[in-house]
Amino acid sequence: MKKMLFLMLFLFSFGFAAAQCPVTVKAYVTGSQVVVDRDTLDEYSLNDYEAPVEIRFDAINDLTTALYVWEIIKIDPISKDSIPILRYPAQSVTYTFQESGLFRAKLEVIPQATDPFFCSDLSFDIQITESLLKLPNAFSPGTSIGSNDIYRVSYKSIVSFKASIFNRWGKLLFTWRDPSKGWDGKFEGKYVPTGVYFIIVEAEGADGKIYQLSKDINILR
Numbered sequence: 048m049k050k051m052l053f054l055m056l057f058l059f060s061f062g063f064a065a066a067q068c069p070v071t072v073k074a075y076v077t078g079s080q081v082v083v084d085r086d087t088l089d090e091y092s093l094n095d096y097e098a099p100v101e102i103r104f105d106a107i108n109d110l111t112t113a114l115y116v117w118e119i120i121k122i123d124p125i126s127k128d129s130i131p132i133l134r135y136p137a138q139s140v141t142y143t144f145q146e147s148g149l150f151r152a153k154l155e156v157i158p159q160a161t162d163p164f165f166c167s168d169l170s171f172d173i174q175i176t177e178s179l180l181k182l183p184n185a186f187s188p189g190t191s192i193g194s195n196d197i198y199r200v201s202y203k204s205i206v207s208f209k210a211s212i213f214n215r216w217g218k219l220l221f222t223w224r225d226p227s228k229g230w231d232g233k234f235e236g237k238y239v240p241t242g243v244y245f246i247i248v249e250a251e252g253a254d255g256k257i258y259q260l261s262k263d264i265n266i267l268r
Contacts, residue, residue: 071107072154072169076100096144098175098204098253103141106154114157122149122172145206147177147254178252179203180226185265188232198246198264199229204253212264213245226250232266241266 076096106115117140119133132150133142144150153170181201188196200210205226212221212230220234232238243263250258 072171073105073107074152074171075103075105095174095176098147098178099143099145099206100175101141101143102152102173103139104152104154105139106156107138116155116157118153118155120151120153121146122151124148144173144175145253147175147204147252149174175253176204177254178205178256178258180205180248180250180252180258180260182246182248182260182262183264184262185267186232187267189238190268197229197231200226200248202226202250205250205258206253207251208248209250210246210248213247214239215243215245220244239266241268 104117106117114136115138117133117135117137118131119140119142121130121132122128123130129151133140142152150173151170152173156169179202183198183201186195186198188198190196198212202208208226209224210222210226210230211219213219220239221230223229243265246260246262246264248258248260250260252258
């Protein structure tokens with residue numbers, strides 16, 4: 048399991064004259080931690096995140112706010128039109144980005160009629176990378192632990208994955224479905240002999256790309 052770290056984003060507050068709407072927005076993202084001063088930025092961009100990635104958006108306001116509305120949209124790369132994805136009336140919302148492209152998370156704060164402040168939309172952009180999948184051709188299990196002893200693929204933004212390892216006679220030795228995992232070079236608890244093995248991978252990227260890959264794997268010691 049990937050270690051969860053917190054990405055904290057502070058967005059600038061808008062208001063009329065001295066009356067402001069002091070909203071703090073926090074986004075919790077797997078794998079990164081960045082702190083942005085809300086006094087220096089009114090928006091923030093999150094670049095090169097891999098799908099699938101789950102982000103929780105929180106809004107914090109000490110005033111008596113009537114309503115928070117979160118909206119997530121996708122920006123068309125050609126027309127730049129906004130494609131609605133999600134609109135949710137709550138202080139917090141969690142969304143898993145499964146597609147590549149540019150997305151925008153927007154918070155609208157609607158005050159009560161008696162509150163002496165007004166809030167514009169607060170927003171920041173999220174860039175989800177296109178997919179990538181590559182297969183190495185060799186590894187060395189059972190020699191130096193921690194040094195090329197696990198066969199792992201190289202990937203970005205892969206949302207569906209299955210890999211299978213076969214020996215030269217076509218016998219299935221190992222299968223895994225999480226691209227972050229791999230093969231330790233064992234079959235039935237024992238290291239397989241050195242030689243050539245075969246991998247078949249079926250996968251789908253966040254950009255809709257279908258991968259059907261096969262390759263020889265050399266086990267070296």
